[in-house]
Amino acid sequence: MTIEEFVSQPGRQHIPRLHLDEENGSTCLHVSMFGLEGEITKSILNILKTQLNHPWPTYGDVDEDIKKMWFKTFAQDFNWESGHSPKVRRAFDIQANTSYQNHIYAWKQKWKEGKKMPKCLNPEVWQGFIRYWSMDETIFISSQASTNRRSEHGGKGIATYNGGSISIKKHEIKKMIANGGVAPDWIDVMKTTHTSKKTGQIQDPIVGERIERIKLQKMEQLTQFSQNGSSSSIDLPHEEIHRLCVEEIPLTKGRRSGLGSLVSQDRSISSAFLRDNELIQQIQDLNRIVKEKDEAVKELKQQNIKITKQFTEIQTTLSQLQSFISSKFP
Known part of the structure; x- marks a missing residue:
C-alpha cells in the first residue's frame, strides 16, 4: 500500500x-x-x-x-x-x-x-x-566545526537559541494568539526566543547586543518624531521596527541570525507585514465569531430560564385547578 x-x-x-x-x-x-x-x-x-x-x-x-x-x-x-x-x-x-x-x-x-x-x-x-x-577523523571534524561556529559568532561563544523545538515563526504566532490577535514586533519575538528561563536574561550575547542597538534606534526615531510635533502614535509601526531589525542584523548564508524564518533574503518587509496583517485579521474574525456565538448562547440561556419559569407557573396553575375541581366534584 x-x-x-x-x-x-x-x-x-x-x-x-x-x-x-x-x-x-x-x-x-x-x-x-x-x-x-x-x-x-x-x-x-x-x-x-x-x-x-x-x-x-x-x-x-x-x-x-x-x-x-x-x-x-x-x-x-x-x-x-x-x-x-x-x-x-x-x-x-x-x-x-x-x-x-x-x-x-x-x-x-x-x-x-x-x-x-x-x-x-x-x-x-x-x-x-x-x-x-x-574515531580520530570524527574528533577532528567536530573540533573544526566548533571553531568555525565560534569564529562566525564574533568569538563570543556558540549561538544560543532558547525557543526549544518550536521555530521562531511559531513563537510569533503563539504570542499573537495569546495577545488576542495582536502581532508582536520582532524585538519582542527575539527576546522571547533567546531569553533563558532560568536566569531571565538573553543568553546569546550577540543577539542581546543587537536587540539593544535596535531599541536605541527605535528610541531615537521616537524622540525625533516627538521633536517634530508628531503625537499620532506612542510607538513605531511594526513595519518600521522590522526594517530596523533587518538593517541591524546582517544576512549570513541566506538567513538573519535571531530572526529565523521571519524574514529572508527574498522576502520583503512589506510582504511580511501584509501577510501578518492577513493572519491578524483572520484571528480577529474568529474571535468575533466566537464572541457572537457566546452572546447567542447567553441569550438562549436567558430564554430557557424564562420558559422554565413560565412552565413552572403553568404547572402550579394546573395543580391548583386540579385541586379546585377535585374539591367541587369529589
Missing part, C-alpha cells in the same frame, strides 16, 4: 490533520488545531526511540528504505491530503533531520560526561555511536 492510499483510507477523520504552509519555497508542517504543534516533534522522537537500529552519523546517512518506513509510521499519527504526500515527505525529512541532529548531539554529550546509555537506545547502536565518536 502506498502512502497516498494509506492516508486516503476511511476512518482517519479523527487524526490531527496537517496543512502545508509554503514560504520562500520551503514547506513547513502545521497542525490544524492550536496547541498540537509539539505533537509532530513527539511523533518523530518516538520513531527515533523505537526504530533506530543502526548508528547512522547523520540523518542524511540513513537508508532510504528506513526513511520510508519512518514516514509511514509518522502517517499513523497524522493525516493530510493524499496529493500533498511528496511535499509532506520533504517537510518530514526537514523536521526529522533537525530532531536526529539534536538527539545525536545530546547522546554524545551523555557519553562524554560518562553517563549511562539512554534507555531508548539499542545497546549495539549505542556502542556503534561510541566507536564513531572515538
Whole structure:
C-alpha cells in the first residue's frame, strides 16, 4: 500500500490533520488545531526511540528504505491530503533531520560526561555511536566545526537559541494568539526566543547586543518624531521596527541570525507585514465569531430560564385547578 492510499483510507477523520504552509519555497508542517504543534516533534522522537537500529552519523546517512518506513509510521499519527504526500515527505525529512541532529548531539554529550546509555537506545547502536565518536577523523571534524561556529559568532561563544523545538515563526504566532490577535514586533519575538528561563536574561550575547542597538534606534526615531510635533502614535509601526531589525542584523548564508524564518533574503518587509496583517485579521474574525456565538448562547440561556419559569407557573396553575375541581366534584 502506498502512502497516498494509506492516508486516503476511511476512518482517519479523527487524526490531527496537517496543512502545508509554503514560504520562500520551503514547506513547513502545521497542525490544524492550536496547541498540537509539539505533537509532530513527539511523533518523530518516538520513531527515533523505537526504530533506530543502526548508528547512522547523520540523518542524511540513513537508508532510504528506513526513511520510508519512518514516514509511514509518522502517517499513523497524522493525516493530510493524499496529493500533498511528496511535499509532506520533504517537510518530514526537514523536521526529522533537525530532531536526529539534536538527539545525536545530546547522546554524545551523555557519553562524554560518562553517563549511562539512554534507555531508548539499542545497546549495539549505542556502542556503534561510541566507536564513531572515538574515531580520530570524527574528533577532528567536530573540533573544526566548533571553531568555525565560534569564529562566525564574533568569538563570543556558540549561538544560543532558547525557543526549544518550536521555530521562531511559531513563537510569533503563539504570542499573537495569546495577545488576542495582536502581532508582536520582532524585538519582542527575539527576546522571547533567546531569553533563558532560568536566569531571565538573553543568553546569546550577540543577539542581546543587537536587540539593544535596535531599541536605541527605535528610541531615537521616537524622540525625533516627538521633536517634530508628531503625537499620532506612542510607538513605531511594526513595519518600521522590522526594517530596523533587518538593517541591524546582517544576512549570513541566506538567513538573519535571531530572526529565523521571519524574514529572508527574498522576502520583503512589506510582504511580511501584509501577510501578518492577513493572519491578524483572520484571528480577529474568529474571535468575533466566537464572541457572537457566546452572546447567542447567553441569550438562549436567558430564554430557557424564562420558559422554565413560565412552565413552572403553568404547572402550579394546573395543580391548583386540579385541586379546585377535585374539591367541587369529589
